[in-house]
Amino acid sequence: GDGPLVDTVFGEVERACAGHGGAVRRATDEPDARPADLVLALTPALPAADRRPDDVREPIAASDTDPDAVPAAQVDLDAVRAAHVDLAGAALGAEGFALTRHGQVTVVLADAPAGLLYGLFQVVRLGEAAFGPECPVRVHRPALGRRMLDHWDNVDPHPVMGQVERGYAGGSIFWRDGRPRRDRARARAYARLLAACGVNAVAVNNVNVHATEARLLTDRLDDVAEIADELRPYAIRVHLSVTFAAPVVLDGLPTADPLDDAVRTWWAEATRRVYARIPDFGGYLVKADSEGQPGPFSYGRDHADGANLLAEALAPYGGVVHWRAFVYNHRQDWRDRSTDRARAAFDHFAPLDGRFRDNVILQVKHGPMDFQAREPVSPVIAAMPGTRLAVEFQVTQEYTGQQRHVCYLAPWWSEVLRYRPWGDGGRSVADVAADGGDLVAVSNVGDDRFWTGHPLAQANLYAFGRLAWEPGLTPEAVLDEWIDLTFDPARSTGPALLRRTLHEVMDDSWRTYERYTAPLGVGFMVRPGHHYGPDVDGYEYTPWGTYHFADRDGLGVDRTRATGTGFTGQYPPPWSQVYESLDECPDELLLFFHHVPYDHVLHSGKTVIQHIYDSHFDGVREVEETVGRWQRLAGLIDPDVHARVTERLTEQLRCAREWRDQVNAYFHRKSGTPDAHHRPLH
Numbered sequence: 001g002d003g004p005l006v007d008t009v010f011g012e013v014e015r016a017c018a019g020h021g022g023a024v025r026r027a028t029d030e031p032d033a034r035p036a037d038l039v040l041a042l043t044p045a046l047p048a049a050d051r052r053p054d055d056v057r058e059p060i061a062a063s064d065t066d067p068d069a070v071p072a073a074q075v076d077l078d079a080v081r082a083a084h085v086d087l088a089g090a091a092l093g094a095e096g097f098a099l100t101r102h103g104q105v106t107v108v109l110a111d112a113p114a115g116l117l118y119g120l121f122q123v124v125r126l127g128e129a130a131f132g133p134e135c136p137v138r139v140h141r142p143a144l145g146r147r148m149l150d151h152w153d154n155v156d157p158h159p160v161m162g163q164v165e166r167g168y169a170g171g172s173i174f175w176r177d178g179r180p181r182r183d184r185a186r187a188r189a190y191a192r193l194l195a196a197c198g199v200n201a202v203a204v205n206n207v208n209v210h211a212t213e214a215r216l217l218t219d220r221l222d223d224v225a226e227i228a229d230e231l232r233p234y235a236i237r238v239h240l241s242v243t244f245a246a247p248v249v250l251d252g253l254p255t256a257d258p259l260d261d262a263v264r265t266w267w268a269e270a271t272r273r274v275y276a277r278i279p280d281f282g283g284y285l286v287k288a289d290s291e292g293q294p295g296p297f298s299y300g301r302d303h304a305d306g307a308n309l310l311a312e313a314l315a316p317y318g319g320v321v322h323w324r325a326f327v328y329n330h331r332q333d334w335r336d337r338s339t340d341r342a343r344a345a346f347d348h349f350a351p352l353d354g355r356f357r358d359n360v361i362l363q364v365k366h367g368p369m370d371f372q373a374r375e376p377v378s379p380v381i382a383a384m385p386g387t388r389l390a391v392e393f394q395v396t397q398e399y400t401g402q403q404r405h406v407c408y409l410a411p412w413w414s415e416v417l418r419y420r421p422w423g424d425g426g427r428s429v430a431d432v433a434a435d436g437g438d439l440v441a442v443s444n445v446g447d448d449r450f451w452t453g454h455p456l457a458q459a460n461l462y463a464f465g466r467l468a469w470e471p472g473l474t475p476e477a478v479l480d481e482w483i484d485l486t487f488d489p490a491r492s493t494g495p496a497l498l499r500r501t502l503h504e505v506m507d508d509s510w511r512t513y514e515r516y517t518a519p520l521g522v523g524f525m526v527r528p529g530h531h532y533g534p535d536v537d538g539y540e541y542t543p544w545g546t547y548h549f550a551d552r553d554g555l556g557v558d559r560t561r562a563t564g565t566g567f568t569g570q571y572p573p574p575w576s577q578v579y580e581s582l583d584e585c586p587d588e589l590l591l592f593f594h595h596v597p598y599d600h601v602l603h604s605g606k607t608v609i610q611h612i613y614d615s616h617f618d619g620v621r622e623v624e625e626t627v628g629r630w631q632r633l634a635g636l637i638d639p640d641v642h643a644r645v646t647e648r649l650t651e652q653l654r655c656a657r658e659w660r661d662q663v664n665a666y667f668h669r670k671s672g673t674p675d676a677h678h679r680p681l682h
């Protein structure tokens with residue numbers, strides 16, 4: 001079953017060598033090859049040795065330099081043996097690999113073909129350095145077993161949301177004209193891109209499951225199988241979003257009640273057919289009882305009943321259910337100050353801890369609200385020790401500039417992954433997710449020629465995969481890798497300028513975005529519906545539960561136990577106290593947790609109102625600087641990429657000014673407080 005994956009690795013090496021006039025030999029084809037481990041041995045110029053690779057299985061040798069040197073490379077057995085000795089029997093696992101260099105040979109060892117694939121991509125990432133001086137063997141294993149992208153793609157374009165819900169990179173990479181796309185090379189290239197980032201699972205349709213998409217589970221299953229065939233060679237498994245009402249809407253059953261025997265049989269049978277067609281199918285993704293999607297509540301059952309129904313059907317095949325915790329009342333009465341959307345996921349799910357089957361993974365958005373530019377970490381992550389958890393990020397920039405603004409999100413994700421819900425010395429979010437769970441993100445890819453609309457948004461896709469593999473990587477280091485792989489500075493005429501400028505443009509771009517948008521964690525001052533650009537009161541008197549409560553005296557949401565919604569009590573100590581306390585609450589989250597007067601003084605020493613003015617002027621100035629810096633790169637990178645980013649930066653600057661002017665004018669009028677520096681507030 002692993003054969004195709006080994007073929008992929010072989011094809012990749014061949015492709016890499018071809019560009020250098022090198023040659024590849026696959027030793028499995030040798031008559032006397034014997035089973036052992038998987039080995040990839042790469043060398044710029046191998047000494048001519050005619051030994052056979054007689055103690056390794058499926059070694060692949062590549063020579064990639066001087067075409068006049070050795071015509072077909074030979075595996076250097078000494079190097080391979082030495083690498084084995086250094087490894088001292090360490091198990092590498094299904095995806096791990098060991099990388100080392102002995103003499104002239106770079107050796108990748110793996111227990112399974114996926115490890116060989118990831119090892120090869122690590123060699124590519126290292127570039128020249130992979131062929132440098134000898135180095136001790138280093139073992140690489142992913143921290144997270146599943147590193148998954150959710151595509152919010154509709155098969156048939158939705159009348160309001162279009163083809164990709166919250167998609168900012170053109171049409172779907174998978175679906176067109178109601179079917180899987182015919183240009184399979186594109187899907188295959190996408191699989192390759194994802195594998196190079198470290199992603200190994202993909203949900204191919206939107207969590208909001210409409211009529212056509214519901215049928216992917218049954219009579220349209222061949223369509224899913226077609227996509228699975230394109231992704232499989234790069235070790236990516238396919239998952240499917242399903243509707244909880246499937247037995248009713250697809251087969252006319254009178255109920256979808258999770259405790260009904262006929263419903264259980266229906267799911268068992270549907271799932272059996274899925275696995276008969278796609279044996280390595282990953283599982284189901286479900287958004288239930290959320291924003292109008294059907295779910296167990298209709299039958300008086302809870303989310304554990306619902307999730308366990310699907311888990312039971314998947315269990316015989318090793319599949320999993322990703323059950324989303326994004327459940328809240330989107331029809332709340334805005335006049336009722338006791339309801340708090342931030343509380344909802346915890347209130348629904350924490351009491352169910354321990355009731356989920358082993359193959360249920362509760363998928364939790366990293367913040368309690370909805371992917372705003374700043375939120376605290378969701379308290380659900382610390383509340384369910386008896387449940388497998390997936391932490392969900394949003395790579396698609398719904399609330400962070402919609403891929404028209406530069407917003408490198410790795411610094412934030414890194415903060416979230418390092419956050420310790422139980423305080424210093426306790427486990428981190430990354431530790432919790434790694435313990436039987438996953439890291440998942442909503443994809444930002446479409447059929448755009450640069451994949452992600454904004455070429456620099458590719459870095460977010462890359463960073464997500466890399467942080468899921470190794471959460472301790474720094475955002476700057478990840479960006480360096482991405483720069484090397486994408487722009488190849490070594491071949492540029494201005495390598496230092498190129499690298500420095502990309503860091504200047506991207507490193508702090510998330511904080512810049514935060515500065516010119518909604519202040520201090522309050523969130524949601526966006527245009528309703530599409531969520532792009534400012535609308536100071538757009539969501540204020542609506543049923544969505546997303547308020548800033550600004551009036552003439554102050555602003556922010558009181559979520560304290562003492563006087564507010566009690567949300568701070570969902571955190572374990574020390575954070576419950578830190579967030580509860582006006583003195584200790586971090587500035588950047590102040591308005592998420594507290595309602596304060598405009599003249600409240602922050603830790604920074606500024607009043608809240610002056611902070612709002614200053615940060616908005618600063619944010620716009622930083623975008624202006626970015627525009628200038630980007631111009632320096634003209635001639636140093638692909639002109640089409642340069643032009644696309646330039647065009648997007650023009651829009652970013654326009655939009656940032658709009659944000660600044662509306663937010664500053666709004667709070668100026670509400671508070672009546674002038675700017676200490678006498679700048680125009682409009």
Ligand code: BDP
Pocket residue numbers: 165166207208287291326370371398
């Ligand atoms: C919100 C999006 C909406 C999604 C929802 C979700 O606006 O389009 O359906 O999240 O995560 O952020 O289900």
